[in-house]
Amino acid sequence: MLLLAPFGAPLHAAAPRFVQPGAITSDTGYAMIGWSADAPVTLTMLRNDDPATARTLYSGSNSASFVSGLEDGTYTLILRDKAGLRSAPLELTVIHQPLARALLLVTMGALIFLAIVATILRGPRDE
Amino acid sequence: MSDVEAILPAQTAWLLLSAFSLLWIALGAYWGRRNTSFEDHALAGRNIGLALGTATAAATWITSNTTMLAPQFALQLGIWGMLAYATASFGLLLFAPMARRIRTLMPHGYTSGDFFRLRYGRLAWAIFLVFTLFYSLTWLVSMAMAGGILLKALSGIPYAWGMSVILAVCVIYTMRGGLAAVIGTDFIQSLVIIAGIVVVGFAVLSHVPIERIHANLASERPALLSVLFPAAIIAIFNNLLFGLGEVFHNNVWWSRAFAFRDGVAGKAFALGGLVWFPIPIAAGFIALASGALNVAVPAADMVGPLVIADVLGHTGAIAIFIIVFCSLASSIDSLLAATSDLVTEDIYRRILRPAAAPRNLKKVAQYVTLLLGVLTWAICLPRIGTLATVLFFAGPLVGAMIWPIVTGLYWRRANAAGAVGGMLLGAGVGLACYFAIGWYVATLAATAVSMVWVLACARFSNSRFDWAKLKETA
Numbered sequence: 001m002l003l004l005a006p007f008g009a010p011l012h013a014a015a016p017r018f019v020q021p022g023a024i025t026s027d028t029g030y031a032m033i034g035w036s037a038d039a040p041v042t043l044t045m046l047r048n049d050d051p052a053t054a055r056t057l058y059s060g061s062n063s064a065s066f067v068s069g070l071e072d073g074t075y076t077l078i079l080r081d082k083a084g085l086r087s088a089p090l091e092l093t094v095i096h097q098p099l100a101r102a103l104l105l106v107t108m109g110a111l112i113f114l115a116i117v118a119t120i121l122r123g124p125r126d127e
Numbered sequence: 128m129s130d131v132e133a134i135l136p137a138q139t140a141w142l143l144l145s146a147f148s149l150l151w152i153a154l155g156a157y158w159g160r161r162n163t164s165f166e167d168h169a170l171a172g173r174n175i176g177l178a179l180g181t182a183t184a185a186a187t188w189i190t191s192n193t194t195m196l197a198p199q200f201a202l203q204l205g206i207w208g209m210l211a212y213a214t215a216s217f218g219l220l221l222f223a224p225m226a227r228r229i230r231t232l233m234p235h236g237y238t239s240g241d242f243f244r245l246r247y248g249r250l251a252w253a254i255f256l257v258f259t260l261f262y263s264l265t266w267l268v269s270m271a272m273a274g275g276i277l278l279k280a281l282s283g284i285p286y287a288w289g290m291s292v293i294l295a296v297c298v299i300y301t302m303r304g305g306l307a308a309v310i311g312t313d314f315i316q317s318l319v320i321i322a323g324i325v326v327v328g329f330a331v332l333s334h335v336p337i338e339r340i341h342a343n344l345a346s347e348r349p350a351l352l353s354v355l356f357p358a359a360i361i362a363i364f365n366n367l368l369f370g371l372g373e374v375f376h377n378n379v380w381w382s383r384a385f386a387f388r389d390g391v392a393g394k395a396f397a398l399g400g401l402v403w404f405p406i407p408i409a410a411g412f413i414a415l416a417s418g419a420l421n422v423a424v425p426a427a428d429m430v431g432p433l434v435i436a437d438v439l440g441h442t443g444a445i446a447i448f449i450i451v452f453c454s455l456a457s458s459i460d461s462l463l464a465a466t467s468d469l470v471t472e473d474i475y476r477r478i479l480r481p482a483a484a485p486r487n488l489k490k491v492a493q494y495v496t497l498l499l500g501v502l503t504w505a506i507c508l509p510r511i512g513t514l515a516t517v518l519f520f521a522g523p524l525v526g527a528m529i530w531p532i533v534t535g536l537y538w539r540r541a542n543a544a545g546a547v548g549g550m551l552l553g554a555g556v557g558l559a560c561y562f563a564i565g566w567y568v569a570t571l572a573a574t575a576v577s578m579v580w581v582l583a584c585a586r587f588s589n590s591r592f593d594w595a596k597l598k599e600t601a
Binding site for chain 2: 027028029055060062063064068069070071096098099101102103105106108110112113116117119121122124125
């Protein structure tokens, strides 16, 4: 083991771990994932515990990755370093905001905007 | 952002910073050499033509947020997010007819504060001053802070140095040259920014075909392409109304309306809006290509520079550094000039020294610019964190001012009770929604409540405002 030390490998490398203390939730489909690791890592993610959906999000020495555009579902994230050490899985649950509420707010915004445009384009009303 | 490695050597960055700083200061001194009165200093002699007018409208609206936050919006909220950011151009487009009206009604006006004082009286004026000074100072501090943070992230230049240099350069040339220097430098800065964004956009497209970008998004970030992405569609009108509120009330835009030559204001703001509209879309597109280009994104707010550096290498790193520096300077100088004019005209001249001579007012405006710079520097130095959230906090304040301004410009029935109640109720309800529900409804709620109150007061009012009262001479 001592022979490996000059090449940069720590004597007692710890397994990589996520900085998030527990499962995280998102109502926007995006999240920042942070971790600490002694060596470069590979971050993989799978959806609803289905191994067929596993994909590598990042490989390298960064200590964070930004994921976005996720649909509703439960995602499991795992870090693995070159020595094969694995982190505890991190669960990310995505539940987008209710579409009905979003459409209501959009309608309200559109009406207010149109009223502003009409007032300006119509010009002076009672001169 | 601290996790990102610098993409440009510090030595190159210092060289660029020094060269552009000297250029802006020299131009500021040159353009300010004919300023003798407050009117020259604050409004560039009311003689700005169409080319400079269009460039300053577009450049001032291209902040570091446009070049950095638009890609972030696209990465977080997809196509809708990109378009939501671009809707801020409606602020300039709709201000075009308003600017024509402002020039007609107030041929001798100096600030947006003059409008509130003359149109609605001292109480509405006081509320307006509190709201707009809070917003302006927040915007100024957030820009200066962003300058230090971005220069550090891009090149490793220490935060305090980067922030101090950008702020000092803007203060020096704004003090020396006033609005003429601000508008002149804006012209060059807008050309640099637009050319940079176009080159970067084509470079990204030449590296990865659009079909591959689409395929990558569809498989890895499907929500970004969804037409019914809830968070993204909510952001559209909240962002749009925030943009309208920012432009309609702030003296940055009113001072330009007063400074443009007769017949220029409407065209300049309309063209400025059209020039600005594609910028966030081009900047956002860069972010959407990050997956297809295999660019790792450790922080959403660094996606733009990371993709550009990946595609263009060292040249790209230099380009993004210059674009960021120009977009920061073009906004900080405008805010310094417009806010110092507001303080000089609305507080010093109208409250403290009504008999002050024009030449004296110019000196006061220069000292206020310096004081604003020092205050901003002192707030920014400890780097207490990002003020982007505080800027969002100002959303309800600016949203609540939309209807008092629009109806005040066009309806004789609009009155002080409507303006005061609209601003206070709108801002109150908007802030309550900000904390109870979220930032994404705050401006919308504030504008809605303010609209109902202002329209009700106008509907039941018997008063008819005399437009001639707005033609106050100095």
